[in-house]
Amino acid sequence: MKIAVCVSHVPDTATKIKIGQDEKTIDSAGVTYIINPYDEFAVEEALKTKEKFGGEVIVLSVGNDANKETIRKALAMGADQGILLKDNNSRDSFSVAKALAEEIKNLNCEIVFTGKQSVDYDNSITGQLIAELLGFNCATVVVDLKIENNKVIAEREIEGGKEVVETELPVVITCQKGLNEPRYASLKGIMAAKKKVIEEKPAACSENLVEIIKMKKPQEKQPGRIIGTDSSAVPELVRLLHEEAKIL
Amino acid sequence: MSDKIIGVLEQRDGKLKKVSFEVVNVVSKLSQELNLDAELLVIGNEIENLHELSGYGISRVTHFKNENLNFYSTSGYSQIIADYSKEIGSKYLIFSNTSLGKDLAPVVSIKLNAGCLIDCINLITDSEEVVATRPVYAGKALVDAKLKSEIKIITIRPNVFKPKSNGQLTKLNVTVKDVTSPNLKSKVVEFKKSEGKLDVAEADIIVSGGRGLKGPENFYLVENLADVLGAAVGASRAAVDAGWRPHREQVGQTGKTVTPSLYVACGISGAIQHLAGMSSSKYIVAINKDKDAPIFSVADYGIAGDVFEILPALTEEIKKYK
Ligand SMILES: Cc1cc2nc3c(=O)[nH]c(=O)nc-3n(C[C@H](O)[C@H](O)[C@H](O)COP(=O)(O)OP(=O)(O)OC[C@H]3O[C@@H](n4cnc5c(N)ncnc54)[C@H](O)[C@@H]3O)c2cc1C
Numbered sequence: 001m002k003i004a005v006c007v008s009h010v011p012d013t014a015t016k017i018k019i020g021q022d023e024k025t026i027d028s029a030g031v032t033y034i035i036n037p038y039d040e041f042a043v044e045e046a047l048k049t050k051e052k053f054g055g056e057v058i059v060l061s062v063g064n065d066a067n068k069e070t071i072r073k074a075l076a077m078g079a080d081q082g083i084l085l086k087d088n089n090s091r092d093s094f095s096v097a098k099a100l101a102e103e104i105k106n107l108n109c110e111i112v113f114t115g116k117q118s119v120d121y122d123n124s125i126t127g128q129l130i131a132e133l134l135g136f137n138c139a140t141v142v143v144d145l146k147i148e149n150n151k152v153i154a155e156r157e158i159e160g161g162k163e164v165v166e167t168e169l170p171v172v173i174t175c176q177k178g179l180n181e182p183r184y185a186s187l188k189g190i191m192a193a194k195k196k197v198i199e200e201k202p203a204a205c206s207e208n209l210v211e212i213i214k215m216k217k218p219q220e221k222q223p224g225r226i227i228g229t230d231s232s233a234v235p236e237l238v239r240l241l242h243e244e245a246k247i248l
Numbered sequence: 249m250s251d252k253i254i255g256v257l258e259q260r261d262g263k264l265k266k267v268s269f270e271v272v273n274v275v276s277k278l279s280q281e282l283n284l285d286a287e288l289l290v291i292g293n294e295i296e297n298l299h300e301l302s303g304y305g306i307s308r309v310t311h312f313k314n315e316n317l318n319f320y321s322t323s324g325y326s327q328i329i330a331d332y333s334k335e336i337g338s339k340y341l342i343f344s345n346t347s348l349g350k351d352l353a354p355v356v357s358i359k360l361n362a363g364c365l366i367d368c369i370n371l372i373t374d375s376e377e378v379v380a381t382r383p384v385y386a387g388k389a390l391v392d393a394k395l396k397s398e399i400k401i402i403t404i405r406p407n408v409f410k411p412k413s414n415g416q417l418t419k420l421n422v423t424v425k426d427v428t429s430p431n432l433k434s435k436v437v438e439f440k441k442s443e444g445k446l447d448v449a450e451a452d453i454i455v456s457g458g459r460g461l462k463g464p465e466n467f468y469l470v471e472n473l474a475d476v477l478g479a480a481v482g483a484s485r486a487a488v489d490a491g492w493r494p495h496r497e498q499v500g501q502t503g504k505t506v507t508p509s510l511y512v513a514c515g516i517s518g519a520i521q522h523l524a525g526m527s528s529s530k531y532i533v534a535i536n537k538d539k540d541a542p543i544f545s546v547a548d549y550g551i552a553g554d555v556f557e558i559l560p561a562l563t564e565e566i567k568k569y570k
């Protein structure tokens with residue numbers, strides 16, 4: 001079974017965002033980039049799936065040379081092969097999904113794992129787009145997965161509970177925290193990953209459909225006041241909630 | 249004849265959800281500003297409260313009906329919506345950015361060759377085009393964006409576009425279409441309701457607890473306050489990672505992004521990843537014994553005190569108001 005994992009390379013979640021000169025993207029000076037946190041669940045699930053059914057885990061990322069670091073992180077965890085689909089432009093999810101779908105088709109993968117969301121643009125659509133472009137089924141925001149023969153049973157997290165989705169291979173699964181505990185890369189894994197060659201190809205991106213006009217900072221919230229330091233401040237707090245905030 | 253705009257409504261257990269009325273509100277606004285014919289679409293079996301749609305100035309409702317479509321099916325729902333949109337030649341489709349909307353909208357977008365803008369919090373029309381504002385980097389920045397595709401799909405963040413009935417009743421023109429053989433390549437076979445009462449993603453008030461609560465056994469303090477406020481319980485990642493709370497309650501950059509009317513943070517320091525998920529709440533109250541905790545930089549009202557003392561007192565005081 002050939003298994004694809006898509007990983008994106010994103011600013012560390014602790015990053016303070018500064019708007020770039022172009023007013024359309026962020027200023028990346030001094031920003032540390034990491035593997036998208038949800039994609040670690042995707043890599044882990046791909047590895048577990050391989051352990052169960054055999055096969056090969058292929059890591060794919062669309063972006064520039066810097067993305068190799070994130071691909072290498074997945075290789076260090078145990079993925080077999082890494083492919084960088086090279087593109088230096090700012091791409092929307094449609095364009096990225098097109099490039100990924102194209103490559104996954106060539107590779108003949110039956111299962112694709114993605115994160116539920118990339119913590120940069122927070123689109124949470126790339127997995128579904130890939131699925132539909134390939135004619136695969138998909139289950140999103142998955143916290144439990146069972147695959148038997150051709151059958152796929154996925155639990156997805158929704159408002160107020162979990163939905164159990166039944167479908168069939170081939171499938172795209174978008175992974176949510178809770179699905180598994182991503183393994184740490186072993187020293188051996190890290191050394192092996194350093195030696196693996198990451199294949200590079202031009203990404204077959206399509207035109208962007210989303211046009212960014214302007215990026216801006218949200219209105220800063222003005223810090224309010226500290227009303228007190230013990231329970232004697234409680235009546236005043238409740239009064240404010242009632243009279244000023246009109247909540248109670 | 250003008251172009252069409254479709255609002256895709258959501259039902260659960262045969263009842264339209266609150267977010268559906270937010271979609272109706274947005275469809276009504278855009279149809280006026282862009283001079284489009286508005287239609288509403290809902291998929292499910294019996295739907296008991298369709299009549300509640302009559303106060304919003306939109307009369308055309310199409311109900312796609314089949315007993316197997318009571319539960320969500322990505323393949324089934326996306327097929328119906330895409331086919332119908334093609335049939336009537338719709339230019340805009342509006343969804344709520346719920347777990348269903350987020351799953352469905354991108355699939356429909358590929359079928360229609362449409363672009364989609366996700367999780368929009370503001371929509372304005374500028375020379376016949378919609379410019380949407382959406383948060384990125386978990387709300388640490390915003391972008392204004394538009395779609396270049398001919399057909400445009402927009403999902404709106406729940407709880408932002410509050411439904412406004414215009415007070416007049418419009419006569420509803422409901423067309424029921426029986427779906428004979430829905431595409432059920434993927435389908436929901438069961439819904440496992442979680443024990444918690446309210447979901448943070450849907451709540452108007454949230455009381456969250458963090459490491460300052462010291463252990464899971466003390467979360468009853470947070471729950472009691474949530475109860476008197478009719479609020480949902482949330483948690484910081486520290487509380488979730490420690491196994492004190494389920495991860496569905498996690499608020500923050502890698503948890504849920506929330507915009508309630510009131511957010512009460514108890515024993516939470518206010519790490520940047522936590523703030524990213526909740527700082528756009530309308531009102532924020534922080535209770536933390538460290539007066540320099542970063543949570544106070546976004547709080548409207550703070551008490552720099554001990555949660556074990558403040559929470560019971562606050563719960564009692566609020567009871568007096570009820
Ligand atoms: C990739 C990544 C993603 C992350 N995503 C998220 C996320 O989505 N959501 C999230 O919340 N975090 C997230 N974090 C973690 C974040 O950085 C913080 O570690 C976390 O938010 C801290 O939780 P806390 O405030 O409960 O704990 P702490 O930071 O330990 O704060 C506890 C607070 O309680 C106060 N306190 C202690 N005792 C009392 C008392 N008796 N009364 C009153 N106050 C008291 C202390 O003064 C302190 O301020 C993420 C981190 C990473 C690396």
Ligand SMILES: Nc1ncnc2c1ncn2[C@@H]1O[C@H](COP(=O)(O)O)[C@@H](O)[C@H]1O
Pocket residue numbers: 006007008009036038039042060061062063093096100113114115116117118119121122123124125126127
């Ligand atoms: N540039 C990219 N390269 C590879 N995979 C990506 C890329 N962007 C997004 N993805 C995948 O799609 C998921 C959802 O991303 P998004 O739709 O951008 O929120 C991510 O968790 C990744 O698994």
